[in-house]
Amino acid sequence: MRRSITKFDHRTLLYRCPICHEALELVQASLQCVNRHTFNISAKGLVSLLRGENGNSNLYDRNFFEHRSAVFSAGMYEHVAEAYCDAVRTALSSSHKFSAQTSHEPQEQSSRVVDAGCGEGYYIRRLLSSEEQQHTSQTLSTNLIAIDLSKDAISLAAIGGGDIEWVVSDLARIPLLDHTVDCITNVFSPANYAEFDRILRPSGRLIKIIPGPHHVMELRNAIVKAGLRGDSQYSNQQVLSGINEHMHIVSTTRVSATTAVDSALLxxxxxxxxxxxxINHDDLDLSTIDAITVEADVIVATR
Structure with missing residues (x-):
């Protein structure tokens, strides 16, 4: 059987049926529960675990993700990706140390990382590349699962196959069993902290990346100058309150870089x-914008 299918086969069950909430197991080329609810895995290595909802939106369509891929390819988020990989490695190390101290049960050979709201998969692919550099065998030491509501995003992400398990699903009903994940990442994306808390193991970590105060300040200033918004300041207070309601923030690291842009990249x-x-682009004076600042706060939280 092809790797695009067998990568969904977990020794310790991971997936949960979105209909009846029973565990899903790999049966031939599908994930199936005891009640025979069946979800086919495509040849590209993706599966939709939606309950019939529309998996695309008017804002986050294929065109949106293609533009985003072009920005990522230009290296504008390179520093964020590096911080992402560093944070995941540190989180997994801390998680394993905690598990070893608090549990007498045998530890799983592989860790599990879920990128919740993965988009076209830029960050988790960077993590996969980092893992492959450290492990020369075909079996990686980490299971990588990427979830997004957008079918367009997951279809783009799954091009080329690979070891990442691509899943179309709503973060309001994450199709994973309770306490089965070591690390959740959530980068510039909506979140559901109650669901994150449910699927994380007791030693698990959440890595939430949000805009810093100077993020995209050039465009925000242009919008205010045009009179389209009253304030260029950005507040993360609502996000921090949401995290603190369910979890405990243990660290925050800020990364920032300003990159020159030409008209096409802008x-x-x-x-x-x-x-x-x-915002109507024609309403803005873009003549003075020749660089864009990408600033992010990398937040690590525990259950």
Missing amino acids: KDFMAMTPVMFH
Whole structure:
């Protein structure tokens, strides 16, 4: 059987049926529960575990993710990706030390990392590349699972196959069993902290990456100058309150870089940043914008 299928076969069950909440197991080329609810795995190595909802939106469509891929390819988020990989490695190390101290049961050979709201998979692919550099065997030491509601995003992400398990699903009903995940990442994406708390193991870690105060300040200032918004300041207070309601923040690290942009790259960037949602590009004076700042706060939290 092809690797695009067998990668969904877990010794300790992971997936949960979105209909009846029973465990899903790999049966031939599908995930199936005891009640015979069946979800086919595509040849590209993706599975939809939605309950019939529309998996695309008007804002986050294929065009949006293609522009975002162009921005990522230009290296504008390189520093964020490096911080992401560093944070995951540190989180897994801390998680394993905690598990060894608090449990007498045999530890699993592989860790499990879930990228919740993965988009086209930029960050988790960077993590996969980092893992492959450290492990020369075909079996990696970490199971990587990537979840997004957008079918367009997951379809783009799954191009080329690989070891990542691509899943179309709603973060409001994550199709994973309770306490089965070592690390959740959530990068510039909506979150569901109650669900994150449910699927994390007792020693698990959440890595939440959010915009820093100077993120995309060039565009935000241009919007205010045009009179389209009253304030260019960005507040993360609501996000921090949401995390603190369910988890405990243990560290925050800020990374920032300003990258020169030409007209083509600026156009790609404006097409993919939520800052520009519902803003008419023609209303802005872009003549003085020749660089864009990408700033992020990397938050690590525990259950």
